[in-house]
Amino acid sequence: MVSQTHLTVASGDEDSAKRHQIMDGARRVFMDLGFDGASMNEIARAAGVSKGTLYVYFNDKNRLFEAIVEQESLDHGKKAFNFDPTLDAETSLKAFGRAYIEIICRPDGGSAVRTVMAIAERMPDVGRRFYDHVIAHTMRLLADYLGARVKAKELAIDDCYLAAAQFIMMCQATLFQPYVFQVKPAPTKEQIATVVDSATRVFLAAYRARQK
Amino acid sequence: MVSQTHLTVASGDEDSAKRHQIMDGARRVFMDLGFDGASMNEIARAAGVSKGTLYVYFNDKNRLFEAIVEQESLDHGKKAFNFDPTLDAETSLKAFGRAYIEIICRPDGGSAVRTVMAIAERMPDVGRRFYDHVIAHTMRLLADYLGARVKAKELAIDDCYLAAAQFIMMCQATLFQPYVFQVKPAPTKEQIATVVDSATRVFLAAYRARQK
Amino acid sequence: MVSQTHLTVASGDEDSAKRHQIMDGARRVFMDLGFDGASMNEIARAAGVSKGTLYVYFNDKNRLFEAIVEQESLDHGKKAFNFDPTLDAETSLKAFGRAYIEIICRPDGGSAVRTVMAIAERMPDVGRRFYDHVIAHTMRLLADYLGARVKAKELAIDDCYLAAAQFIMMCQATLFQPYVFQVKPAPTKEQIATVVDSATRVFLAAYRARQK
Amino acid sequence: MVSQTHLTVASGDEDSAKRHQIMDGARRVFMDLGFDGASMNEIARAAGVSKGTLYVYFNDKNRLFEAIVEQESLDHGKKAFNFDPTLDAETSLKAFGRAYIEIICRPDGGSAVRTVMAIAERMPDVGRRFYDHVIAHTMRLLADYLGARVKAKELAIDDCYLAAAQFIMMCQATLFQPYVFQVKPAPTKEQIATVVDSATRVFLAAYRARQK
DNA sequence: CATGAATGAGCATTCATTCAT
DNA sequence: TATGAATGAATGCTCATTCAT
Numbered sequence: 073m074v075s076q077t078h079l080t081v082a083s084g085d086e087d088s089a090k091r092h093q094i095m096d097g098a099r100r101v102f103m104d105l106g107f108d109g110a111s112m113n114e115i116a117r118a119a120g121v122s123k124g125t126l127y128v129y130f131n132d133k134n135r136l137f138e139a140i141v142e143q144e145s146l147d148h149g150k151k152a153f154n155f156d157p158t159l160d161a162e163t164s165l166k167a168f169g170r171a172y173i174e175i176i177c178r179p180d181g182g183s184a185v186r187t188v189m190a191i192a193e194r195m196p197d198v199g200r201r202f203y204d205h206v207i208a209h210t211m212r213l214l215a216d217y218l219g220a221r222v223k224a225k226e227l228a229i230d231d232c233y234l235a236a237a238q239f240i241m242m243c244q245a246t247l248f249q250p251y252v253f254q255v256k257p258a259p260t261k262e263q264i265a266t267v268v269d270s271a272t273r274v275f276l277a278a279y280r281a282r283q284k
Numbered sequence: 285m286v287s288q289t290h291l292t293v294a295s296g297d298e299d300s301a302k303r304h305q306i307m308d309g310a311r312r313v314f315m316d317l318g319f320d321g322a323s324m325n326e327i328a329r330a331a332g333v334s335k336g337t338l339y340v341y342f343n344d345k346n347r348l349f350e351a352i353v354e355q356e357s358l359d360h361g362k363k364a365f366n367f368d369p370t371l372d373a374e375t376s377l378k379a380f381g382r383a384y385i386e387i388i389c390r391p392d393g394g395s396a397v398r399t400v401m402a403i404a405e406r407m408p409d410v411g412r413r414f415y416d417h418v419i420a421h422t423m424r425l426l427a428d429y430l431g432a433r434v435k436a437k438e439l440a441i442d443d444c445y446l447a448a449a450q451f452i453m454m455c456q457a458t459l460f461q462p463y464v465f466q467v468k469p470a471p472t473k474e475q476i477a478t479v480v481d482s483a484t485r486v487f488l489a490a491y492r493a494r495q496k
Numbered sequence: 497m498v499s500q501t502h503l504t505v506a507s508g509d510e511d512s513a514k515r516h517q518i519m520d521g522a523r524r525v526f527m528d529l530g531f532d533g534a535s536m537n538e539i540a541r542a543a544g545v546s547k548g549t550l551y552v553y554f555n556d557k558n559r560l561f562e563a564i565v566e567q568e569s570l571d572h573g574k575k576a577f578n579f580d581p582t583l584d585a586e587t588s589l590k591a592f593g594r595a596y597i598e599i600i601c602r603p604d605g606g607s608a609v610r611t612v613m614a615i616a617e618r619m620p621d622v623g624r625r626f627y628d629h630v631i632a633h634t635m636r637l638l639a640d641y642l643g644a645r646v647k648a649k650e651l652a653i654d655d656c657y658l659a660a661a662q663f664i665m666m667c668q669a670t671l672f673q674p675y676v677f678q679v680k681p682a683p684t685k686e687q688i689a690t691v692v693d694s695a696t697r698v699f700l701a702a703y704r705a706r707q708k
Numbered sequence: 709m710v711s712q713t714h715l716t717v718a719s720g721d722e723d724s725a726k727r728h729q730i731m732d733g734a735r736r737v738f739m740d741l742g743f744d745g746a747s748m749n750e751i752a753r754a755a756g757v758s759k760g761t762l763y764v765y766f767n768d769k770n771r772l773f774e775a776i777v778e779q780e781s782l783d784h785g786k787k788a789f790n791f792d793p794t795l796d797a798e799t800s801l802k803a804f805g806r807a808y809i810e811i812i813c814r815p816d817g818g819s820a821v822r823t824v825m826a827i828a829e830r831m832p833d834v835g836r837r838f839y840d841h842v843i844a845h846t847m848r849l850l851a852d853y854l855g856a857r858v859k860a861k862e863l864a865i866d867d868c869y870l871a872a873a874q875f876i877m878m879c880q881a882t883l884f885q886p887y888v889f890q891v892k893p894a895p896t897k898e899q900i901a902t903v904v905d906s907a908t909r910v911f912l913a914a915y916r917a918r919q920k
Numbered sequence: 921c922a923t924g925a926a927t928g929a930g931c932a933t934t935c936a937t938t939c940a941t
Numbered sequence: 942t943a944t945g946a947a948t949g950a951a952t953g954c955t956c957a958t959t960c961a962t
């Protein structure tokens with residue numbers, strides 16, 4: 073039995089409906105307005121609970137924010153980018169690239185990155201954990217896959233983690249930054265396909281094992 | 285009662301010494317603490333002027349912030365990454381890549397990206413202009429250089445802007461995000477060299493024109 | 497819907513075990529932290545009941561506090577400082593003085609005085625009743641005893657109530673105020689003896705009947 | 709030049725008119741309602757300034773309260789109970805006793821004792837300093853005077869400090885406690901005279917040197 | 921033009937109280 | 942009857958902004 077709030081152990085557990093309701097409202101407000109821009113008043117309104125109730129479930133604004141980022145991280149981590157190590161690189165990279173960009177360029181995806189990045193200086197732990205769970209985690213998954221393809225002699229890569237990062241970054245080219253800086257709306261599937269395909273081409277040109 | 289001194293132009297010029305003094309102080313505070321974290325009090329202290337004086341030169345906090353981002357954009361734009369279109373790609377790309385990463389991963393450089401990104405949802409114009417002047421501008425410069433090298437038959441590229449973006453993104457791989465999420469300090473020159481060299485290799489593997 | 501359980505008498509009796517349980521917890525919290533410093537939450541915890549139950553037995557915080565002060569008064573009043581009107585003054589005064597100081601300088605005794613005094617301006621009735629039941633009551637007991645000794649020709653006193661007050665106040669000299677202002681801890685039995693003995697000496701020097 | 713507030717050094721010094729204005733308003737509210745009962749809003753209203761201004765002159769509510777108690781202590785300490793060591797005891801004691809009771813039973817005087825006593829448990833330093841500057845200080849003055857009269861062979865006292873405390877406490881008999889518990893209004897001069905005269909009589913009966 | 925004292929709306933947080941279960 | 946989740950008014954405090962000097 074995990075007692076998570078200090079005084080009044082709030083209705084049931086970490087998984088109470090109210091708790092979810094609060095986190096849902098808070099996520100929207102935090103992601104839209106940033107940590108400082110979001111007021112507990114507005115969060116309460118968005119969540120459809122009273123201000124007091126917020127504090128029954130979360131000790132303070134920081135803790136509420138951290139809980140949301142943590143949740144976001146877990147959700148993200150669960151999106152298993154099902155890498156099949158026996159599948160060929162071109163197919164896998166394209167599929168992964170599309171899925172990845174679709175996630176981070178969805179309203180909430182981008183906002184989470186932006187929101188956490190914004191607060192990282194003042195809440196380094198939050199930044200660190202988010203980076204590790206969301207960004208580095210994905211890179212590690214991809215790196216592992218690449219390692220498998222190296223073993224399978226399809227690819228020739230020295231530093232698989234660096235290569236994974238390169239691929240992920242290339243997939244974002246011309247898509248993520250305009251989106252996060254509010255220059256363009258979320259990219260269409262076609263735009264994503266174009267960029268991811270190009271990234272895949274470049275990647276394979278450099279890293280495909282030269283067959284004899 | 286005739287109001288003459290309303291718009292941005294206040295006492296004297298846009299270029300008065302006081303104005304610069306204020307902007308210098310404000311830049312430091314904004315970049316360190318973010319828009320919301322920066323208080324006008326602290327800005328006044330950092331700038332060495334009184335709080336009232338701030339409002340003589342800038343109508344409000346937003347305008348002061350916008351002026352600083354604008355200035356930052358211009359400064360950045362002036363950093364002509366002197367591309368010599370006659371120089372070969374490998375040399376040019378490596379030189380550019382290193383200079384670029386050193387800039388965006390310098391404490392203040394990174395903070396500007398982070399700070400503007402953080403506020404982009406609430407101040408879309410600021411985000412847009414920053415993106416255009418700083419990020420897209422650099423990509424266009426690189427794209428133009430790449431175009432020249434295509435013309436010179438050294439490179440074979442369909443979409444030079446996309447290619448430019450790919451290169452710039454690859455240069456950031458494993459460097460910029462850990463830095464901006466406070467996971468790692470600013471990268472050393474050696475780390476930068478390693479990543480940029482690898483990006484260059486990948487890039488050229490894909491885009492070097494096949495000599496007959 | 498007939499509301500039956502509104503006034504002070506709730507579940508069962510004024511003397512129900514729950515009621516006592518609540519008052520015991522509340523007394524500790526109120527005396528430690530003062531009226532404003534005590535929160536109903538903490539009182540509920542100290543009493544081992546839920547917050548809601550507090551309101552079943554007491555209409556509100558004020559009423560709970562009043563009930564406790566009343567109880568305290570009654571308890572205090574019951575501490576019959578068994579004056580034997582046939583006993584000689586010196587013995588009786590010393591015994592009474594020691595007992596009295598030990599009571600008001602015990603952590604809880606002093607806290608009650610302090611706590612009630614603190615709130616007296618905002619809850620004059622509470623102050624009045626406490627003064628009457630606790631302080632004046634004791635003075636009257638002592639005054640009555642002194643009256644008996646006057647009748648017995650041992651003492652010569654015009655205003656026995658004033659004399660009683662004088663003795664009681666003298667007993668507190670250098671003991672009660674440092675204690676209540678947190679300058680010194682509760683006095684030891686030796687310190688009490690010294691001060692009470694001195695008070696008795698002064699008192700008798702002034703009020704002992706001059707024997708023919 | 710004493711800089712007393714941290715950021716904006718408030719208008720001039722510790723003695724600025726505004727500061728006094730705030731303290732005057734705050735004193736009334738604190739003494740009437742106690743520390744917890746007084747809200748900064750009400751204090752601002754009573755002082756005729758805005759809430760923000762309160763915080764320009766005092767870091768927080770505690771500091772404002774402490775400043776007032778300190779001021780009260782100083783004021784009290786300055787009330788030199790001009791003891792002339794050559795004057796006879798009866799005259800001096802009566803004069804002192806009346807002056808003393810008039811002070812501590814004046815609306816504000818009594819409230820200060822009550823207010824400080826009430827908070828002493830949570831702000832021990834405040835209690836200690838008040839006790840030392842106000843209560844013990846006066847006792848020391850009287851004790852010194854008594855010492856002089858002992859030297860002059862008018863009085864015979866072992867422990868002058870204890871004797872001083874006894875006299876001061878006796879003067880309060882039937883006056884201070886009913887007043888502070890809101891049972892009676894501040895005593896009249898006649899009531900004070902009666903009690904002080906009686907205290908003096910008792911005191912001298914015990915402590916007058918026996919002339920041969 | 922420059923100042924900095926003053927403002928008051930806004931913030932995060934607490935807590936006495938209510939009420940469905 | 943007893944609970945404890947939920948409430949929302951009130952609190953201490955901050956800070957962008959104004960304005961008399």
